[in-house]
Amino acid sequence: MSIFWVAKNVFSEARHNKVLHIAGAFAAVLILFSFFMGEVSLYQNVKVVKDVGMATISIFGVFVAVYLGVNTLYKELEQRTIYTIVSKPIDRYQIILGKYLGMIAVLFAVVLLMTIYLYAVLLFVEKKLDWQLLPAIALMLAEIFMVAAIAVFFSSFSSPFLSGFFTVGFFLIGRVTYELSQFGQRSKNEFFKFFATNLQKAFDLEAFNLRGKVAHGFTIYRDEFFYPLAYAFFFILFLLMLAFLLFRKRDLK
C-alpha cells in the first residue's frame, strides 16, 4: 500500500503545480487554434484539427513527463522531504515505483482531459465523434509513459538539468531513428548501415506515431498497435528495474 500513498502524493503535488496549469492552458489554446488553422486550409480543416490536436497532446504530454520525471524525485531530495519517507517501513524500490505510478496517473489524467477537449472541438467541426483517433492517442500515451520512465531512470542518479537533457535527447533520438534507418539502408558505409538499422530496431518512437494515419482515415492493423504497446511495457519495466538498482544504495544527502 505504501506505493499507492507515494503515488497519490505525486498526483496531489501535480494538481497544485502552477507550471503544469500554465502549460495545460497553452496546450488548450493551441488545440483551439488548430480549428482556425483548419479554416484557412483547403478542404482539410478536419484533418488539420485532428493532426494538430493530437500533436499538441503528444508534445504537452512529453513536456509533463519530462518535467515531472526530472523534478519529482529531485525535489524530495533537495527539500529533504525524502528523509521522513525513507525512515518509514518502505523499500527504496517502492518509492521509485510509487513516484512513477503517480506520474502515470497524472499523465493519464492530462491526456484524458486533452482528448475530451479535442473531441469537443472535433464535434463542433465535424459534427460527429471519430473513435479511430483513440488507438493513436493510446499509443501516444504509451510513448509518454516511456519518456516518463526515461526521466525517472536518469533522475535516480543524476541532477534535474542532466536528467532533462538526457531524457529529451533520448526522446529526439527515438523520433529520428526511423529516418536514420532509411538513410542507413541507402548508405554505402557498412558500419553506418549496421548502426542505423539496428538502432531503429532497438529504439523507434516513430512506431508509436499513428497520428497521420488516423487523421487521414487509414486502417490501423493489430500489429501496428499491439507490438509497440508490448515494446513499451518491457522498455518501462527494464528502465524502472535499472532505476531501482541505482537508487537502492544511493546516499540521499
Add this chain to the structure above:
Amino acid sequence: MSFHVEAGEIFGFLGPNGSGKSTTIKILLEIIFPSSGSAKLLEKPLGDRGVKRQIGFLPENPYFYDYLTAEQFLRFHGHLQQMSGRQLSKRIPEVLDVVGMRGTAKYRLRSFSKGMLQRVGLAQAILHDPKLVILDEPMTGLDPIGRKEVRDIMIDLRQQGKTVFFSTHILSDVESICDRVAILNKGNLLSCGRLDELVSVESKYVDLVWDRSPQQWEKWLQEFHAEYISQGDGLYCKLIPAAEEAAPQFEDRLQKMIASGLSQGGRLHSVSRKSETLEDLFVRQVGHLESRV
C-alpha cells in the same frame, strides 16, 4: 565511534556543527550508507522493516509538502507507517493536541511558521506511537515556549517508556532533560555517559564577596593566591584550585583564607562555589573553534 542507548531514556547527542551528529542519524535510518562499521536499532540490524515501524523521526530543518493540510500531511505519513484510516482519524487530533497545534488540522502547511512546521514534524514522528523517537535538532526554530513544550513532550515520552534520542547543540536543553549524553567532534566520540559522571562535581572556583575588606587586602590576597575582581561596589575575589591541588587541600586553603580575612577585620557577604557545567565540559572536550575546523 561506539555507543549504546538504553531503553526508556532520553539520550542527548551533542557536538558542534559538522561534528557528525546528523550523519550518524542518517546512517541509522539508512538515508545514507556507511563506508564501514555496523549499527543496530532495537537490537536488530539497520534496515529491518519491523524496526522502522517502531521508530519516529524528525529531521533537522524539516521541509514538508506545503500544498497539504496538517491533517493530509499526517495521514500521508501515517499511511506509510501502515496505520489505517480509522486509526488516523482518532490519532491525528490527539497528536496535534500534544504538540500544541489543536485546531490547525485543516490549514495548509504553507501558512505555517517555522516553529509550527517543527511541531507538525514532531507530531508526524510520534503519530504511530513509536518505541524509539529520533529527533535531529528538534529545538531549531522554536521560541523559548516552544522549546519548553518540546522538552515536556520528550519527558512525557520517557514517562510512557519510550526512548528518545536527540541531537542538539543547545546545552541547556540537554542539562535539563537528558539521562545520558554523548559528545562528539569531527566524527569521533569524545565521551558518553550520565551527566553527573561526566561533569566534575568538584568546585571549579569559589567566589567570595566582602562587605568590608580585611586589613592589608592585597597582601592577604597574595598570601592565599586569590584573584581580585574589580566589579561594582562589593569587594570580590576568586579562589581557583591550583593545577595539582586536590579537593581537600583546596577546601583547607579556602577555610584558612576566610578565617584569616575575618580575623583581620573583614566582613564577609557571601561565598559561592562554582562547579563545572555541561558547557564547561563541552568546551573543554571540543576545544576552541580553531581546533574544530
